[in-house]
Amino acid sequence: MKKLSLALFVLVVVFGATWAIGHIPPKMITLSQSFDTSAMPIEVFVGENGQFLAPYQSPVEYDLTAVTTFSSSDETVLKVTENGAWQALKSGTVMIVLGFELTKESYRKYRGTVFAIQENARIVTVRVVERIK
Numbered sequence: 001m002k003k004l005s006l007a008l009f010v011l012v013v014v015f016g017a018t019w020a021i022g023h024i025p026p027k028m029i030t031l032s033q034s035f036d037t038s039a040m041p042i043e044v045f046v047g048e049n050g051q052f053l054a055p056y057q058s059p060v061e062y063d064l065t066a067v068t069t070f071s072s073s074d075e076t077v078l079k080v081t082e083n084g085a086w087q088a089l090k091s092g093t094v095m096i097v098l099g100f101e102l103t104k105e106s107y108r109k110y111r112g113t114v115f116a117i118q119e120n121a122r123i124v125t126v127r128v129v130e131r132i133k
Helices: 002-022 104-109
Strands: 028-032 043-045 049-051 066-072 078-080 085-088 092-102 114-118 121-129
Touching (some): 066 078, 078 092
Antiparallel strands (some): 066 092, 078 085, 092 121
16 A cells, blocks of 8 residues: 555656646746937938937846837938938927837747847937038
């Protein structure tokens, strides 16, 4: 009887441990917007074009890579592509909205991890002005 009880106990422990290991909840990483906008102009001239640079800054404890995305609040004033190429068309003030998308490499590196993205946009105001002749 003791051997049977011991065998049942061992089975319960083994199956319980196996179930628990197979049902570990995924790790969650919370990310918020963090961009290096120091190289972004806040004023440009009508007729100019360029490339916005504002790399996403990954939290120090994780080795994540992300692509920064850009959009303009008024494409008739400052036209911008998703990757940051811009063209100043006429005078005005626009808000450039920065967002980010994690790369496939980051998802592979942290397979099984849930990414909770909070405040994944940042706004930079840019003035477009006429060049004084």
